[in-house]
Amino acid sequence: MKYRAGFVSILGRPNAGKSTLLNALLGTKLAIVAPRPQTTRTAIQGVLTLPGAQIVFVDTPGIHESSTLLNKRMMDQVRASSEADVVLFLVDASVHFRKEDAEALDLVKKTGAPAIAVFNKVDKLREKPKLLELIEQYRALHDFAIYVPISALKGEGVDVLRKEILARMPQGPALYPKDHLTDQPERFLAAEILREKVLHLTHQEVPHAVAVMVEQWEDTPTLLRIAATIYVERPGQKAILIGAGGASLKKIGTLARREIELRAGKKVFLQTFVKVRPNWRQDPEFLAATDWRGMVGQ
Ligand code: GDP
Ligand code: MG
Numbered sequence: 001m002k003y004r005a006g007f008v009s010i011l012g013r014p015n016a017g018k019s020t021l022l023n024a025l026l027g028t029k030l031a032i033v034a035p036r037p038q039t040t041r042t043a044i045q046g047v048l049t050l051p052g053a054q055i056v057f058v059d060t061p062g063i064h065e066s067s068t069l070l071n072k073r074m075m076d077q078v079r080a081s082s083e084a085d086v087v088l089f090l091v092d093a094s095v096h097f098r099k100e101d102a103e104a105l106d107l108v109k110k111t112g113a114p115a116i117a118v119f120n121k122v123d124k125l126r127e128k129p130k131l132l133e134l135i136e137q138y139r140a141l142h143d144f145a146i147y148v149p150i151s152a153l154k155g156e157g158v159d160v161l162r163k164e165i166l167a168r169m170p171q172g173p174a175l176y177p178k179d180h181l182t183d184q185p186e187r188f189l190a191a192e193i194l195r196e197k198v199l200h201l202t203h204q205e206v207p208h209a210v211a212v213m214v215e216q217w218e219d220t221p222t223l224l225r226i227a228a229t230i231y232v233e234r235p236g237q238k239a240i241l242i243g244a245g246g247a248s249l250k251k252i253g254t255l256a257r258r259e260i261e262l263r264a265g266k267k268v269f270l271q272t273f274v275k276v277r278p279n280w281r282q283d284p285e286f287l288a289a290t291d292w293r294g295m296v297g298q
Contacts, residue, residue: 070282117146120151213229
């Protein structure tokens, strides 16, 4: 059999489980996940290299209305990622069809690429007929290549989905070296892990106001030394983040450090600072500096 290689974009409304699916398809965590919209702020590549094929998955920010410059940049990234050999249109099967789904579907139609309708979170569905209804609803909206129910969280249906994707990859040589896993630098991943812990431990407007910048990264064979700043937009948010006696920030730092240690396979010394930066979401320079593409000068 000839070698196959291609690009697969994961599109869908915020919170549908796109990042969870990327991680499940690759069998490793590359994208942070949180129970709230707009967790993913930049397109993230994850490369799956198999004996006869290489699939480049692109996780994208959820499709939503743009208001801040940050949101506009996020949607630019989604549009830029929508050129693919196959598009995965991710539906949250546990909630009703909404405007965001319609917007995501419009983009899928525009790509013109074969699209697989993926119905996620089926573990939350008690009644099977609901799923069939939903599939019929989507069938009427677009001519999808196939309809696949999955639970990205539990890993159900993910093997089937991977096979269906593989069968639709064009023939061609590998696009990246065999051991290449992602386009994100390790220091960006570390910043993302820290941001994920913040998202899990804060509520309301705080998560949206948070950005993380790694200021120091010193990697030795036995120790990885990281200093990172967590930015928020208002003094009140800083107080929440730090918590009484620094308890909240300490918890966030400990959780992040443990996860970075597992990834790095060595001891990590993580120092965290919190700073207020009003309106960073509207600041082009700051946005470039916190996106890894800005960090590496791309
Ligand atoms: P994204 O915004 O589309 O990238 O969504 P995430 O991957 O960040 O997931 C959003 C939330 O949905 C998180 O709390 C996930 O744990 C949860 N989630 C994702 N997939 C599933 C699933 O198959 N079943 C259930 N029950 N929850 C899921
Ligand atoms: Mg995501």
